[in-house]
Amino acid sequence: MSLVKFENFSFxxxxxxxxxxxxxxxxxxDFVLFCGPSGSGKTTLLSHLKKELIPVGKVKGKVxxxxxxxxxxxxxQSATDIGFLFQNPDNQLVTDTVIQEIAFPLENxxxxxxxxxxxxxxxxxxxxxxxILYKNVNELSGGQKQLVNLCSLLVLKPKLLLLDEPTxxxxxxxSYDFLTILRRLNEEFSITIMINxxxxxxxxxxxxxxxxxxxxxxxYFDDTQTTVKNAIKDDLFxxxxxxxxKVNFLLSEKYPEIKDDxxxxxxxxxxxVLNKIENxxxxxxxxxxxxLTDNYPFFNNETxxxxxxxxxxxxxxxxxxxxxxxxxxxxxxIGIIGGNGAGKTTFIQLLxxxxxxxxxxxxxxxxxxxxxxxxxPIIHFSKEKVVDELLLDDExxxxxxxxxxxxxxxxxxxxxxxxxxxxxxxQQKIAIIKAMIKKPDVLILDEPTKGFDPVSxxxxxxxxxxxxxxxxxxxxxxxxxxxxxxxCYRCIMLFDGGIQVDNYPxxxxxxxxxxxxxxxxxxxxxxxxxxxxxxxxxKWDL
Amino acid sequence: MRITKLHPxxxxxxxxxxxxxxxxxxxxxxxxxxxxxxxxxxxxxxxxKGFKVAVKGFMIMGISITIINSLISYKGDTKLLHLFGxxxxxxxxxxxxxxxxxxxxxxxxxxxxxNQVVSYQELLYIFSKKFPVVSLIMIMxxxxxxxxxxRLEEIIKLQSFENKHLKKGFVNKIKGLANSLxxxxxxxxxxxxxxxxxxxxxxxKTAKRTSYLSYKINRIDIIFISFTIMSSILSILxxxxxxxxxxxxxxxxxxxxxxxxxxxxxxxxxxLLPLIYxxxxxxxxxxxxxxxxxxS
Numbered sequence: 001m002s003l004v005k006f007e008n009f010s011f012x013x014x015x016x017x018x019x020x021x022x023x024x025x026x027x028x029x030d031f032v033l034f035c036g037p038s039g040s041g042k043t044t045l046l047s048h049l050k051k052e053l054i055p056v057g058k059v060k061g062k063v064x065x066x067x068x069x070x071x072x073x074x075x076x077q078s079a080t081d082i083g084f085l086f087q088n089p090d091n092q093l094v095t096d097t098v099i100q101e102i103a104f105p106l107e108n109x110x111x112x113x114x115x116x117x118x119x120x121x122x123x124x125x126x127x128x129x130x131x132i133l134y135k136n137v138n139e140l141s142g143g144q145k146q147l148v149n150l151c152s153l154l155v156l157k158p159k160l161l162l163l164d165e166p167t168x169x170x171x172x173x174x175s176y177d178f179l180t181i182l183r184r185l186n187e188e189f190s191i192t193i194m195i196n197x198x199x200x201x202x203x204x205x206x207x208x209x210x211x212x213x214x215x216x217x218x219x220y221f222d223d224t225q226t227t228v229k230n231a232i233k234d235d236l237f238x239x240x241x242x243x244x245x246k247v248n249f250l251l252s253e254k255y256p257e258i259k260d261d262x263x264x265x266x267x268x269x270x271x272x273v274l275n276k277i278e279n280x281x282x283x284x285x286x287x288x289x290x291x292l293t294d295n296y297p298f299f300n301n302e303t304x305x306x307x308x309x310x311x312x313x314x315x316x317x318x319x320x321x322x323x324x325x326x327x328x329x330x331x332x333x334i335g336i337i338g339g340n341g342a343g344k345t346t347f348i349q350l351l352x353x354x355x356x357x358x359x360x361x362x363x364x365x366x367x368x369x370x371x372x373x374x375x376x377p378i379i380h381f382s383k384e385k386v387v388d389e390l391l392l393d394d395e396x397x398x399x400x401x402x403x404x405x406x407x408x409x410x411x412x413x414x415x416x417x418x419x420x421x422x423x424x425x426x427q428q429k430i431a432i433i434k435a436m437i438k439k440p441d442v443l444i445l446d447e448p449t450k451g452f453d454p455v456s457x458x459x460x461x462x463x464x465x466x467x468x469x470x471x472x473x474x475x476x477x478x479x480x481x482x483x484x485x486x487x488c489y490r491c492i493m494l495f496d497g498g499i500q501v502d503n504y505p506x507x508x509x510x511x512x513x514x515x516x517x518x519x520x521x522x523x524x525x526x527x528x529x530x531x532x533x534x535x536x537x538x539k540w541d542l
Numbered sequence: 543m544r545i546t547k548l549h550p551x552x553x554x555x556x557x558x559x560x561x562x563x564x565x566x567x568x569x570x571x572x573x574x575x576x577x578x579x580x581x582x583x584x585x586x587x588x589x590x591k592g593f594k595v596a597v598k599g600f601m602i603m604g605i606s607i608t609i610i611n612s613l614i615s616y617k618g619d620t621k622l623l624h625l626f627g628x629x630x631x632x633x634x635x636x637x638x639x640x641x642x643x644x645x646x647x648x649x650x651x652x653x654x655x656x657n658q659v660v661s662y663q664e665l666l667y668i669f670s671k672k673f674p675v676v677s678l679i680m681i682m683x684x685x686x687x688x689x690x691x692x693r694l695e696e697i698i699k700l701q702s703f704e705n706k707h708l709k710k711g712f713v714n715k716i717k718g719l720a721n722s723l724x725x726x727x728x729x730x731x732x733x734x735x736x737x738x739x740x741x742x743x744x745x746x747k748t749a750k751r752t753s754y755l756s757y758k759i760n761r762i763d764i765i766f767i768s769f770t771i772m773s774s775i776l777s778i779l780x781x782x783x784x785x786x787x788x789x790x791x792x793x794x795x796x797x798x799x800x801x802x803x804x805x806x807x808x809x810x811x812x813x814l815l816p817l818i819y820x821x822x823x824x825x826x827x828x829x830x831x832x833x834x835x836x837x838s
Contacts, residue, residue: 052742079745091733092740095678096685100663103754104741110749113756120754138689152744354703372703378732379697382725420732 003028003160003192004049005064011044011216013057018044020216022061026209028159029190031183033203035240036213037453038423042196045213046162049194051078065160076109083153087165087451089145098140099133102152109156119155127151127181141340143174150181161185163195167202168424168451171340171479176202198453201482201518204228204242205266212237228263239454243482243518244270246533250542255280270522284539286528289511292490292503298329304368304441304473305351310360312346320346322497324360328475330441333468335488335505336477337515342494344477348372348444351475368442371435375446377427380434381419386411389419389434405433409463424451425460442473449480461487482517485509485531506531546824550664552763556817557656559774563810564648567777567786568641571802572810573648579814580651586821587658600650604643611639617791638790667755674751690730697722766816773813780806 002025011019019041026032034042047053048063051073063070065082073081086092095101099120106116124130127147137145146166153161163182167175179199183206185191197203204210210227212220214236220227231237232249248264255277264270274281293299306327313319320343328334328351336344349355350362352372364370374380383389390402398406406412409429414422419430428448435443449457457480465487468474478484484491484505491505493515501508509516510529520531530536564576584593613625618634625631662684670677701718780786784806788796 050743053739075748076745079743079748084743086736086740088733088736090689091736093685094737094741095681097663099754100681105744107751107753108741108745108748110752113752113754116752116754117756137685156745352703354699372700374696374700378729379693379700379725382721382728420728 001067002026003030003066004194005067006045006061007064008061009048009063010060011041011048011055011057012060013055018057018216019048022218024211024218024221026192026194028192029186030209031186031193031207032195032209032211033207034194034196034211034213035198035200035237036219037236037455038425040213041216042213043164046084046164046194046196049160049162050082050084051075053084079105079109080156081158082160082162083156083158085146085149085153085161085163085166087168089142089149089169092149093137093145096136096138097133098129098135098137098148101137101148102155105152105156123151123155141174143170143178143340146170146174146178147181150178154185158191160192160194163193163197165196165198165451167197167199172199172202172481173339175199179203179206182206198451200240200454201242201244204245205269212240224265225262228265232263236455239458242266243533244522247519247522247536248273250537251277251540254540254542267518267521274523274526281526282540283525284527284529287510290504290507296490298332298489301329301331302365303327304330304365305362307351307357307362308360310350310357310362312343312350312355312357320497321350321357324499326351326492326499326502328442328473330473331468331471332490333464333474333488334476334490334492335484336475336492336494337479337481337484338494338500343497344494345375345446347494348446348475348477352442352444365441369438369440370442370444371438371440373428373431373435373443373445373448375450377424377431378420380431381427384418385415386417386419386422386430387415389430390415390437392437399437401439402433402437405436408466409433425453425456428452428460436467440472442475443467445474445476447478448476449478449483457483481509481515482519482532485517485520486534506535544659544824545827546820548766548820549757549759549763550660550668551759552766553656553660554665554668555767556770557652557660559770559813560652561649563774563777563813564652565645566781567810568645569786569788569796569802570641570798571807572786573641573644575811576814577644577648577651579818580648580655583818583821584651584655584658586818586825587655590654590658593654596650596654597647600647604640604647607643607646608636608639611642612636615639619792634790634792634794637794641790663755664757667753667757670751670753678751686730690726693729694722694726697725769816770813773809776809777806777813780804780810786810 004024004026006022006024009019009022010017022045034045036042044055047055049065049070051070054071065073070078093101094104102120102123103116106119111119124133129144129147129151132140132144137148140148150166161182167178170178179202182193182195186193195203204224207224209222210220210224211218212227212231219234219237220230222230228241228245231241232245238246242265244264244267248270251273252258252261258273258276261273262269264273308325310321310324310326311319312321324347336347338344346355349372350357352370353362353364354372381389387398390398390406392399406415409432411426411429411433414426414430419427422430432443432445449460452460461483464474476488488505491503491508492499493501493508501511506529509520509531513524517531519533519536523530523536527536527539530539536542560576560580564573567573567576612631612635615635615638616625616629616632618632620633621630622633622636623631666677666680669680698719701722705714705718777786784804785796785800785802786806788794
């Protein structure tokens with residue numbers, strides 16, 4: 001008997017049909033991934049499994065849990081059996097200390113003190129978070145917060161976990177750790193998991209089944225292998241496959257001997273595929289190291305920002321940035337990478353002038369205009385309508401330039417909405433337009449692609465490149481190594497408060513073994529400087 | 543972390559008594575003893591953060607109370623200075639001001655010491671038995687207030703960065719601040735909707751709330767409470783029959799030569815001792831460990 005069942009299920013939130021004729025059966029112990037563009041109804045679908053979160057609208061068909069209609073579950077059962085984890089680690093935290101937060105649901109259902117403490121003891125041991133129990137939640141990192149949130153669901157011993165893009169706000173290491181814990185929960189306790197997720201490369205190896213959603217309908221639903229094979233033929237969903245699988249498909253088109261084999265979704269499987277056809281594959285030698293100075297096109301340009309000996313700290317015990325020398329040329333597109341707490345945000349805030357260094361000098365070209373965008377675009381909004389956000393101080397109507405930008409970013413349909421009702425990607429675009437109407441020379445973005453689906457990410461990158469070709473200088477920080485590898489000209493890796501490497505992305509990633517793109521990890525032994533799909537296509541002529 | 547653990551209710555009872563006594567016992571010998579005792583206690587417990595600043599603030603407040611009282615209260619026989627009309631600054635009014643100011647400082651000291659031993663979680667635990675919802679709201683506020691204030695700082699930082707080309711002026715400043723507040727509030731409201739969902743989906747309001755905290759009343763609590771109550775009752779009798787409280791008007795009924803060595807004063811001193819005893823015992827344990835670590 002299936003644990004979760006959607007039968008001819010449709011959901012209409014006037015005037016739009018969000019979900020259309022969904023039929024879905026999920027067995028106990030399944031680990032199911034939901035993929036699809038933003039706005040395809042993934043979150044709505046999960047919300048209908050949680051009685052407390054069912055959105056307002058018209059429903060056709062039914063959803064059952066253990067053969068009971070979700071709406072008829074009693075409060076206690078719905079709270080304990082089904083756990084729901086939200087996207088943003090911050091705003092689902094309710095209380096101030098970790099232990100209080102984990103105890104919160106148990107206190108809610110009126111469990112006696114002794115039992116609460118038993119459950120907490122058991123769970124914190126499993127998660128290994130005993131040492132942060134009495135910490136204030138505001139002091140935790142994003143990854144720790146999301147673990148605490150998950151822990152606080154698991155103390156209720158749920159049978160079904162619903163996760164709505166849980167790692168979209170986390171850095172790659174933290175999100176990998178998080179997904180690994182999900183995998184353990186699924187394997188060791190047979191907890192059924194349904195997850196919406198964009199970090200496809202990480203999650204694909206873990207899941208049993210994949211659902212592809214588009215415009216509120218299920219396009220593909222099957223075990224991972226079958227779905228991957230179907231999706232590669234789809235114009236939209238081929239973007240939603242792991243890089244390893246994309247390479248695998250390209251290879252199997254050229255080499256018939258692996259045509260009927262399983263498609264690799266993890267690096268390990270991908271390597272096996274490469275081994276099998278080893279004799280056909282051309283191996284390239286490791287190239288001489290190239291430095292940024294050799295033929296870097298921007299070095300002849302004018303320097304617009306330069307710094308020497310920058311230091312920054314909030315307290316003596318913890319110096320965030322040490323002795324940074326840096327110079328920025330007009331027209332560059334720089335990606336800044338590095339682990340959590342490496343000082344990426346501080347660095348770009350210093351460059352922009354939002355923060356002042358405690359020692360050292362920054363010089364900026366006279367009259368240079370710098371626009372800075374926060375990770376969370378919400379901080380830039382204070383008006384009720386998007387169109388009001390985009391008016392300059394003395395304007396009554398949108399200027400021609402602004403209209404052009406709106407067209408360029410393709411958000412005409414949002415103008416009369418409230419900025420808060422837009423999705424993360426849309427908010428990001430509005431914030432960029434808002435910054436661009438002041439005609440800046442430099443655009444600095446902090447983690448702009450967080451929470452983007454693959455297609456939006458691609459479009460966004462194209463838009464940035466377009467702006468760059470019109471003379472805009474762009475600096476981004478990112479945890480998304482593949483994005484930096486694909487689109488940035490220059491890459492800076494921060495470590496321990498200093499600039500560790502400053503070079504072409506290709507040079508940096510081909511030097512690294514762990515902190516590099518999935519493609520590079522796959523083909524390192526054959527093409528040492530292959531870091532993006534394009535490189536491999538060229539070298540192996542696929 | 544501490545190893546001396548009394549039930550929070552024991553602490554609360556004890557400190558409430560101390561606070562009330564700081565106000566009632568106006569005889570300088572009593573208040574000075576209380577003052578010395580509480581300073582020793584704070585010294586043993588460790589001086590809290592921001593303590594010195596707060597003490598300074600209270601000192602200034604104390605001095606102003608003294609001055610204001612001497613200027614507006616004209617009772618008392620010992621006239622010192624002609625103010626206006628029939629009104630004189632009197633010695634009694636000055637002394638009364640000093641004593642009131644001193645008891646306020648005492649109350650502050652008692653409160654800082656209380657803060658060192660009873661965490662707000664313990665306080666809320668006592669509170670949550672009677673008012674579960676109120677205590678939850680307080681816990682949530684403890685998380686949200688610091689978060690909102692860091693956010694507001696960030697928003698203001700951004701606003702001043704974006705509007706640095708604008709003319710600075712009072713109106714513009716107010717406008718900017720209003721915009722920042724709008725952003726902060728709408729952001730907070732937007733997020734609180736998710737918080738509410740998260741609470742609901744984790745079973746909030748499905749049953750009567752319980753607490754993960756538990757404190758037992760131990761033998762030491764019983765002994766401590768009985769001791770406190772006995773010595774307090776004797777001290778209160780001192781208020782009625784002895785000279786723990788002095789009169790100021792029309793003439794001060796106190797001289798430093800009258801040392802109040804009676805059973806009431808002794809019991810007042812006794813009241814002050816048990817916590818010092820417990821705290822120094824704890825301090826000695828830690829000191830021993832520290833020296834051991836240091837030597838090895």
